[in-house]
Amino acid sequence: MRKFDLIVIGSGPAGISAAVQARQLCRSVAVVERRTAIGGVCLHTGTIPSKTLREAVLYLTGYRQRTLYGASYRLKPDLSIEDLMKRLHITIEHEIEITRNQLSRHGIEVFEGTASLRDKNKVVVLNSENDKTVYEADKILIATGTRPIQPADIPFDNEYILDSDGILKLNNLPRSMIVVGGGVIGLEYASLFSALDIRVTLVDAREQMMPFMDSEIIDEFIHYLRKNNVTLRMGEAVTKIEVVGAGSVITSLDSGKQVNTEIALVAAGRIGCTASLNLEKVGLKADDKHRLKVNKHYQTTVSNIYAAGDVIGFPSLASTSMEQGRLAISHAFGQKTKGGMKMFPFAIYAVPEMSMIGQTENELTKKKIPYYIGKAHLKETSRGQILGIGEGMLKILFAQKDDKLLGVHILGEGSSELIHIGQAVLAMKGTIDYFLEHVFNYPTLAEAYKVAALDAWNHKQVESCPIPVKK
Numbered sequence: 001m002r003k004f005d006l007i008v009i010g011s012g013p014a015g016i017s018a019a020v021q022a023r024q025l026c027r028s029v030a031v032v033e034r035r036t037a038i039g040g041v042c043l044h045t046g047t048i049p050s051k052t053l054r055e056a057v058l059y060l061t062g063y064r065q066r067t068l069y070g071a072s073y074r075l076k077p078d079l080s081i082e083d084l085m086k087r088l089h090i091t092i093e094h095e096i097e098i099t100r101n102q103l104s105r106h107g108i109e110v111f112e113g114t115a116s117l118r119d120k121n122k123v124v125v126l127n128s129e130n131d132k133t134v135y136e137a138d139k140i141l142i143a144t145g146t147r148p149i150q151p152a153d154i155p156f157d158n159e160y161i162l163d164s165d166g167i168l169k170l171n172n173l174p175r176s177m178i179v180v181g182g183g184v185i186g187l188e189y190a191s192l193f194s195a196l197d198i199r200v201t202l203v204d205a206r207e208q209m210m211p212f213m214d215s216e217i218i219d220e221f222i223h224y225l226r227k228n229n230v231t232l233r234m235g236e237a238v239t240k241i242e243v244v245g246a247g248s249v250i251t252s253l254d255s256g257k258q259v260n261t262e263i264a265l266v267a268a269g270r271i272g273c274t275a276s277l278n279l280e281k282v283g284l285k286a287d288d289k290h291r292l293k294v295n296k297h298y299q300t301t302v303s304n305i306y307a308a309g310d311v312i313g314f315p316s317l318a319s320t321s322m323e324q325g326r327l328a329i330s331h332a333f334g335q336k337t338k339g340g341m342k343m344f345p346f347a348i349y350a351v352p353e354m355s356m357i358g359q360t361e362n363e364l365t366k367k368k369i370p371y372y373i374g375k376a377h378l379k380e381t382s383r384g385q386i387l388g389i390g391e392g393m394l395k396i397l398f399a400q401k402d403d404k405l406l407g408v409h410i411l412g413e414g415s416s417e418l419i420h421i422g423q424a425v426l427a428m429k430g431t432i433d434y435f436l437e438h439v440f441n442y443p444t445l446a447e448a449y450k451v452a453a454l455d456a457w458n459h460k461q462v463e464s465c466p467i468p469v470k471k
Helices: 013-024 040-044 047-060 063-069 081-105 184-194 215-227 318-332 361-366 382-387 415-427 432-437 447-461
Strands: 002-009 029-033 109-112 114-119 122-126 132-142 146-148 176-180 199-204 230-234 238-245 248-253 258-261 263-266 270-272 305-307 346-348 354-358 371-377 393-399 405-411
Touching: 002 013, 013 029, 013 040, 013 081, 013 132, 013 318, 029 132, 040 047, 040 081, 047 063, 047 081, 047 184, 132 318, 176 184, 176 248, 176 258, 184 199, 184 215, 184 230, 184 346, 199 248, 199 258, 215 230, 215 354, 215 361, 215 393, 215 405, 248 263, 305 318, 346 415, 354 415, 361 371, 371 447, 382 447, 393 415, 393 447, 405 415, 415 447, 432 447
Parallel strands: 002 029, 002 132, 029 109, 132 305, 176 199, 176 263, 199 230
Antiparallel strands: 114 122, 122 132, 146 270, 238 248, 248 258, 346 354, 354 405, 371 393, 393 405
């Protein structure tokens, strides 16, 4: 029986980050991956595919240039699913090769097969030929990720009724679709397909869309969805979905409405991939969504078994999963770390993008923290005009007491990049002075920070320095 210092189950962002961190601490590491190719859900069905597909859509449809050249502008009028998937497959193969090289360079061994726990130190790997091999380790990290939930009352067929994995295997682009679920995945795909001029209906039983986001940003986003002919059915639950013929799906709502589309995408959330791990063998128990509970060091109730990534729940981001994997292994092998994850940016890769960090107006109001606001519209910046950006807003919240930055909320192309400026200032506990007194490249979208800060400062000073009245 071969023994390692660490065995990582899963090769997604959390697993790879953990494995590399352990090797940097000079520990022997093995990674077990059930797929024939490494990379986990993030690379094969989640983050990378959906974001690559988004980029392909925005480029090939000419969507970004329509403000300059008109709403009818198309780079490739006869766009097909093959055009989109070509870029997707190139990106995935490239990322797989990069990950393989990274693991090989660090001397990390990879075993293909389905892992299960024999005891707290032993992992059984069942390969595709049904051969079992047992490996031993001082520490084990579970980073198995999640998969889409498929409600039992919905007849998924991977042709007309699909989940977020199946949508990546479409044979043809539909003319109409319904998206059930207004969470991050549902919103991203609804806005993405609407950019392809596909008629989209978005249904969610909740009255409010993305309640953790800034409400003004969401209001603007909803405006752009409707502008792109997305029909919203918020506060309405789905009672039945059925295929009534080739390319004809009827979705019934509890309000009595029926929506007829070519396909249905059901984004009903995700469930942890822990069923095959034999958790009971070591006394672990997953919750109702098959997720594992961990402490602040990402330890499970079995002290030498850690868990990180989507399998432990919120925030379920590739970025935070990487950091969780690093922090978990640092703790496992006695390496002190600084910072942790007290603050992290959140991005939604819809069309247009949204990103945020820090607190929202609702949170500050509930906490009774006085604040003031500055805004900048991206289309009003010189770079925005050059790029043909027709929408987007950068919004900054500052404390009235000491002018400290409290939150940044952005809607518009590039927001997932722009947010990191706000992240840095928040981490430094900076104030409005950072934006007012520092130089930003011109023309850039980042200049919107200075515009928003000046807007905030002007609103704050308006009472103490009124505009003189002409006599």
